[in-house]
Amino acid sequence: MESMESSDSESVACVRQAAEQFVAGVISRMEPERPDIIQAVAAWQALTGLGRAFRRKARRGQSRASFRTERLDEFWSHSWHGSQWKKICTAIYLNNSFCASLLATLGSLAMCLLVGFRVLPIPRFQQAPKKYPQDSCVCTVVGFFLYCFFLISWRPWQRIFLDILCIDQDDSERKTAALVSMGAFLKVSDSLLVLWDPSYTRRLWCVFEMAGFLHSRGANRPAKLTIRPTVLGPFFISLPIALSVVLLAIAFLPPIVMRHARVIFLPMALLAFVGFYVSVAALRGYYRSVKLLETELANFTVAESCCWCCNTLTDHTCEGKEVICDRQVVFRCIVMWFGTIESFEERVRTEVLDCLADQLSKNVFTYKQCAAASLPLFWYHMDRVVTRAVEGSRHSAIRELARGTAWAFGVLPVIFFIASTLAFLLRRQYCGCCSGVVMNCLILVIVVAAFVGLLELELLCWAVDIVENGNKLYDLLPGSCFFMCAMLSVAALVFACKRNLVIVAQLRRRDRK
Template identity: 35%
Template sequence: MQLQKPELLRAVPAWRVLRNFGRVLRDSSVNSRKLRALFLLSAKVPFIKEFWSHSWHGRQSMKIWLLLMLKNGLPAVCVGTFAAFLAAGLSYLEILPGWYKAPRIQSPGFSGEFRYSCWALFSGVVASLLTLLLWRSGDRVFLDRVCIHQGDDVLKAQAILHLGAFLKSSKTLVVVWDATYLSRLWCVFELAAFLHSHKDDVQAKLVIKPIVVAPLMFIMMTGGVLSFAFELILPSNGLVLIVQAVYTLGLSLLATYVQEHFWHEVFTAEQQFRAFRWQEVTCACCSTGHLTADGQRILCDRVILEQCIVQWFGSVEALEALVRTSTRDTFLQQATRGFPFGYLWLLGGGSFILWGQADHVAARAHGGAHWHATSVLITTVAWFLWVSPSAYLVFGRIARWMQKKQGAKLSAPSYCTVKFAGYSASVVSTFLPSLWQWWLYSTLLDPVLAALAFAGTSLVFAILAYGLFANPQTQRNPSG
């Protein structure tokens, strides 16, 4: 896997791939002129920071959202949070307009109405969304459509023969995983070759992001923002509280459903790994008859890759054994260990907590209830750093349990019982932290003491939940 021709090692700035909502990934029409233009987007590099491995047969819109989150998510959260805190400060100073309403939780000595607004929440959403779409990440990434000349047979063949060297020169392999990933020839080849070429490199990094992360982040952000908007704008009466409870109920069920779909894909992937055969995977060139849109012939990827496989692994059978064993174990460990989709990603998806609570802090501080504003800051830290992530950890393990039971060929009554028990547990997990916080505030009276009690007890629960649920013993599908 040595790079014989350094001029073949190319990469493209991530922003060029993701601009115009990933036009490079969305444009399915190809001809000789477009293929050359795509190739010219890339340039020679000494190494590749990220190698993007993905299936062209997955849902392109979800893939683009996922890659936008991967490359622009951190700047989006930082810019959004800065904008939210700035707006909260301007609201506190009465530079931005607001309205008076009674909060749901009153403070001793500071009952009545406070000057509320949703400027921090609104500013955080708008600023983060614009940053997510427009930020220009300069990270050099390898994307096959851009970095391999698809319209020149000679350059394409040379690049494919050097693909192992490209992977060896890559610091990180980013796997955009969907249900079609393991059925595509290129995807399996890239994953196995990266692990093989970096088996002794402790600094090499494998990042696996299921495409289902995109809709889950959307559900988290949209659902949370709307929930805060309801509380900030609507009056605090019994009817509104019931509407909020019903809304939160639906949101928890939807989040569990999405994670159940994720675990279905995990179990399917394990079965695909166990039964992997090189001859059963497919590639795009064979499906198009080895012709471009304007009728020019292109080389068959399978023929070229089989030559590489024999050169690198000794035989096709050796590659199959690697995929079925060590590659499978690494893949599943990355996809399922710890918090679902990653702790930092859950923090990013929960950044609306900071934005919405900033409006609450500004309202309390403006009304002189600084002690209660301090308590809101304490509970905000708790909700953001461990309450919300641990809740999604519990949702994920409940969804995994339901999916495993679903594969056990249950009778109809047993199946319904499993579903009812699973979704009921999700609902309880959703409401329990809020009810516990409300009870502490009602019982202890001192808001800061109540906030500290909530933060401490919820942290203990989060640690216990992580110890119990973070590392499932097996991902095996019982039906297999």
Template identity: 35%
Template sequence: MPARPTPVSVGAPGETSAAMPDEAEQPVSALNASGDSQEVSDAAHGSKDSLEDLRNPVLDHYVALMTYMQATRAEIVRGICTFRVLQGAPRLWWRGRLHQLHRHSEMVTLLDEFWSHSWLVHPATKYLSVLFLNNGLPAFVAGAACAFVTFSLYATGLLPWKRMCTPSGAVGYYLTLLLWRCKKRVFLDVACVNQHDPQLKMEALVSIGAFLKRSRSLLVLWDATFVSRLWCMFEMAAFLHSHGLETRGKSLVICPVFVGPVFVIGNLGLCVLCMIFNFWPLPLFPSGGLLIATLTFPCLTLVSYIVLLHCRNIETMQKQVRNFTVQDSSSHCCASGHYDKRTGEHLICDRSIILRCVSAWFGSTEQFESLVRGKLLEVLVDQLANGTFTYWRLVQVNSPVLWVCLDILQEFLDNGLNMFLTLILYWLMVLPNMALIMLRLTYMVRLWCESTFARVLLAVGLVAVGTVLFGLCYATQVWLLPGFLTYLQSNLILVIFGGLVTLLLWCCVPAIRSPSPDSTII
């Protein structure tokens, strides 16, 4: 290796320049010159430096590595266990030493998941998202198990205190959420790419294709500017190329970056609300009900407002994707004028490298752009509009309802079947169905208001509609049907009817789609 390598920039926005190894040490030959004409034409709109980069013989070796999705060395492909990130990142980030996660990475031949994200999004938001996506289900199981064990101990007389299901469920849920040792090996750039050794960093960046090729799935932490970032679109293109276009729905997971904060904070807020309901010394009506309404209305309005923004972002994303071009996408090197502001040295353009790789994979950049506007648009809309708030995610978030119903059941053990049916009705049917109806309503009215104040009013109106729906269900269960039937009979009827409605809503209602004019072009 040369003692003082030439600095270049090949990486995601926000990354500093890295070093280019000696040309003689490259394991893959350069691309044929016959393919250069299209690549040079694609880069014709770029700077003069970009055209010079395309003729750089050393750069040809890197383009070949990325095109064939090979690594410079086997040792470069590294992964890190998910629990190492989730348990170590907060402490290291607080101390400004997040790069020390690299010590926990190890050489791998296969990766379970590749995490694609923006450096511009706050780390806490991304952390809560991957925390919920990876540990949410184990936490739900642990919380339910703790609540059921507490209920059983009280029912058998071994536990003298009642209404402890909610506290024990919360303890089990949040301890598991934070401490679960998920051993899935993932690629996270700050952990798997050496941030201090320029040589190793450069090798990892040009080996990014090998990381993607060896990953079973790609997790995209999506935000509103995702489509406009060239490097993020390149990672998705590389994954689709290496895994095949028809597997995109199975192994390509697109999750809005706000999902983690909304679900984690929503579960925590619901847990606090259930605690208040459990231990409030005054009767539920009217003081208890007034307190619960005072606490829940602003929280639900905030959630409704966030979901409304999410639906508007989906609409914005569709417009961006329908007009997507590689040349209009932003890259760090072009924004900085292809010069490192700290050293004044020339930066090789990311765009020129990406154009050559995309042309080799898809035939031309135009073909890739057609793919993005067609099939990729379908995946984006489907996962963002239909795959974000799934039935089982909503059931997990509503787990405090299960815990508090077990607490109530402790006081009505002689009427256990009736209370159990009530639990099933509200936890598994009423609340998820209401959420789905409100989500569809929110998507329908997403373009009604432009100003922030108008959107807040619209969010309040949506919460009011949801409140009316819940009130109708509660009134039917408590007052309407019991006037003609016993409580047990009315609950049986409601559970059967609610089960049918749940199946129809979640299985038969057509998914939200976005037809693309270029959907037939591959």
């Protein structure tokens, strides 16, 4: 009896191995099982409903809207075991933030013109005896509203692959055909977007997607691999929102406070401290996640990845039926593609890690991103410009335009750079429940001190003015223009130095190899 049971188990193992070998052979060819199996969706369909497709509960009963295609612009690779909302925020930021910022700014400028030409009045709660609020706030409100609206509702049309939308979840036959055609999806994709979280490199199918994409690129077709930690989205989305809220709060400060330049420092600093705490916490979390990602890629091994069948099934049987092992199928595919498992692991540790370092140094915290996050301050100064123009003070209106340009495109990008550097240096998570709060507050104190210092510098620049018979002729305009030129030059110098340091670091890394 024992010999019969042994022979039965051996035959079952042989059948399973043969099935695994067959499935691996089908997948490794990277050809679709059916002509119509390659499906895509528009990117907006994956983001609609605040990323409903990424949320387990919200996507139940969601109808498929995929369409047949021969090319995919982007393959979205992600782990279902990471934070859903961070992943959603990052996907929304990568696809919608640029258009949202641009359209919000155009809307703010349109409102500035409408109010400036008196088509619309300046909205105020009180006209006499003292105007409240002192300045128009319509440009800031409209800009903030349009930014939030288009960030959520903009419709990017690039063709993407997202597993839950492009694989038929109801038809088991088509689902199986799509799964064994996963290599074909990767082959026809122009780029691979990795929405990375700490669970990504521990999931077997995520590893498979990266392996298939790297294999599908030939010598004449370099791999366009984009890796973005999912902490990135919450940080860059929180910046303009927090800045808009702080500026709207400042706009409604009592007139007695607004009349004294130095008196307003304290409420502005306090509002900035409260408003940007979440952003600083997210920034430190981002740098911790980048460090973790670099460590995981540098020590990457396929053996540490997890799969559903090995973790949940006993002897790979489900309801009395044998189930082929995903791990063995993926391992066989990797061997067919790269020769050995070790060759693939080495490619991840070198090529993918270099790609990550290059992208995070060149494409994250660029001047363009920092200036886009500073746009609410430009909207705020548009309100001040239009108020001065309506009141008939031309020089004051031009001065506020110069100030808005200086602060939005000079001062704030430099401050964001300072905050980014401090968050990088203090990214470590210390023991104790209050240590994170202390580190966040320390960064905020330094940043707010730099902000107040630059306000004082602007007051010093205002001493540069043209005076005749004891009267200032241009209402502080020369000093504001001098401050604008100085801060734009400083911002250009800071980000140019950052770019050069990145190039030097990359050259040193290549020399070490």
